[in-house]
Amino acid sequence: MDADGLQVAVVGGGITGLLTARQLAAGGARVTVLEATDQVGGQLRSVQHDGRTVDLGAESLHAAAPGVLELLDDLGLGDDVVAARSGTTWIAASRGLRPLPAGMGPAGPTRLWPVATSRVLSPVGLLRAACEPAFPPTLRNGDTAVGGYLAGRFGRQVTDRLLDPLLGNLHAGDVHRLSLAAATPQLDQLARRHRSLVLARRRTGRTTAPPSFVTVRGGLARIAAALASDPRIDLRITTPVRAIEPDGDSYRVLGPGRDAWDVDAVMLAVPSAVAARLLAPLEETAADLARTRTASVATVVVGYEHDAAERLTGNGLLVPSTSPYLLKAVTFLSAKWLHLAEGPTFLVRLSAGRADDQRIDELDDTDLVERLHADLADLTGLPDGPVSALVRRWRDTMPQLEVGHADRIVQVRQRLAGTRLVLAGASYDGVGITSCLGSARRAAAQILPVAVRTEAVGP
Numbered sequence: 001m002d003a004d005g006l007q008v009a010v011v012g013g014g015i016t017g018l019l020t021a022r023q024l025a026a027g028g029a030r031v032t033v034l035e036a037t038d039q040v041g042g043q044l045r046s047v048q049h050d051g052r053t054v055d056l057g058a059e060s061l062h063a064a065a066p067g068v069l070e071l072l073d074d075l076g077l078g079d080d081v082v083a084a085r086s087g088t089t090w091i092a093a094s095r096g097l098r099p100l101p102a103g104m105g106p107a108g109p110t111r112l113w114p115v116a117t118s119r120v121l122s123p124v125g126l127l128r129a130a131c132e133p134a135f136p137p138t139l140r141n142g143d144t145a146v147g148g149y150l151a152g153r154f155g156r157q158v159t160d161r162l163l164d165p166l167l168g169n170l171h172a173g174d175v176h177r178l179s180l181a182a183a184t185p186q187l188d189q190l191a192r193r194h195r196s197l198v199l200a201r202r203r204t205g206r207t208t209a210p211p212s213f214v215t216v217r218g219g220l221a222r223i224a225a226a227l228a229s230d231p232r233i234d235l236r237i238t239t240p241v242r243a244i245e246p247d248g249d250s251y252r253v254l255g256p257g258r259d260a261w262d263v264d265a266v267m268l269a270v271p272s273a274v275a276a277r278l279l280a281p282l283e284e285t286a287a288d289l290a291r292t293r294t295a296s297v298a299t300v301v302v303g304y305e306h307d308a309a310e311r312l313t314g315n316g317l318l319v320p321s322t323s324p325y326l327l328k329a330v331t332f333l334s335a336k337w338l339h340l341a342e343g344p345t346f347l348v349r350l351s352a353g354r355a356d357d358q359r360i361d362e363l364d365d366t367d368l369v370e371r372l373h374a375d376l377a378d379l380t381g382l383p384d385g386p387v388s389a390l391v392r393r394w395r396d397t398m399p400q401l402e403v404g405h406a407d408r409i410v411q412v413r414q415r416l417a418g419t420r421l422v423l424a425g426a427s428y429d430g431v432g433i434t435s436c437l438g439s440a441r442r443a444a445a446q447i448l449p450v451a452v453r454t455e456a457v458g459p
Ligand SMILES: Cc1cc2nc3c(=O)[nH]c(=O)nc-3n(C[C@H](O)[C@H](O)[C@H](O)COP(=O)(O)OP(=O)(O)OC[C@H]3O[C@@H](n4cnc5c(N)ncnc54)[C@H](O)[C@@H]3O)c2cc1C
Pocket: 011, 012, 013, 014, 015, 016, 017, 034, 035, 036, 037, 040, 041, 042, 043, 044, 056, 057, 058, 059, 060, 061, 062, 239, 240, 241, 242, 269, 270, 271, 274, 297, 298, 299, 394, 397, 398, 424, 425, 426, 427, 430, 431, 432, 433, 434, 436
């Protein structure tokens, strides 16, 4: 069977929806992408600020992740890929800024010596972390929280002072609730197979390769724009889908007013809460989808006078959630990205917002900028305030992949098996563009007939 003539509605024009649409179209399906807002990209949002294009949503990609550079090349963006300059990322510790230890990733430390020399941990905390290889296997029954798991292996300080600012910030979540299986699947695999994480990583050689981050000159929204320009895709913006009705073997997708599409399959690349609403008649499924909590975050891009910014060394800093600061993460954009260095100001990106923390909602934009700048000034000694600022709020955007998430999504998918209703995206398969890439590939493979799958979406 080939896919020619198979009609698919992709609901959601974020990176996941667009990637899936492209793969479905490559497989011969006739695809309509329905996007609620007036532009594609979802959490990829690039805007002009102080004469340069900056990203207010996702700002970098893990270059080594499968398929990333190939995709950028395919989309004609290969020549505009910019690598992050090497530079220190600081961690706000109780006694000042400390360098993020080399080998420390969102899934815990891979090497102990850099942790020792960074002085983020106290001598007692360090001694406890160094005992990890000697500890017996961590017993667990099913999924568990990453924070608790790593505290059991390396001690509480590693969780509070390193994991929280890294993984907690990435997910805007609580590391004591985030799931080992869903938020850190590679760590979960390692933990299932080995007793000691340090020894396992030493053996597998995964300690050495530092993550290399890239972006696209002109902003990551160019990826969405390039995907959306595919002439095989029928794209409808300003088209919020309000219901999906089964109609025999097919579906009727209802848009605004009397707009409707009759299709063979529906790909839902929307946040969990929206999918829950659209699948409301499937009560159990909708209830499971509605259980994924979300966090609101805010991104503020500010411009400082170049002289004032001389105090900002390195690429940025991370702030643990246990600190009194509202500020959670900072990227010194003009230092990290060469193409953002030149211009009237030194650009800095400030982030705030975590699950169960409503403080950003209580501040208007002016107060938010003032507060985040005050936090940064306190941490770095920055003398003057910003000369420009831009605020973007991402309300209920960051899905919380908490303990039990992966199992719940497996169950949802089992219930949907054979219905040609498919879910994909960050809310289900993990936060970040690279997770969305894998999620989109699997979603397209589910919809396309076996005969055309391999060519369109790869093995
Ligand atoms: C501030 C911030 C910083 C981030 N930084 C990074 C980073 O540096 N690197 C990285 O890899 N990832 C980063 N991420 C995460 C990454 O951006 C997301 O995981 C990814 O973009 C999610 O894509 P998606 O397509 O699954 O969802 P979305 O981008 O949320 O797309 C969903 C789309 O569905 C649409 N929609 C909603 N309801 C309907 C409806 N009823 N009908 C039709 N359409 C609808 C929405 O308008 C939206 O366009 C960041 C996210 C944020 C918010």
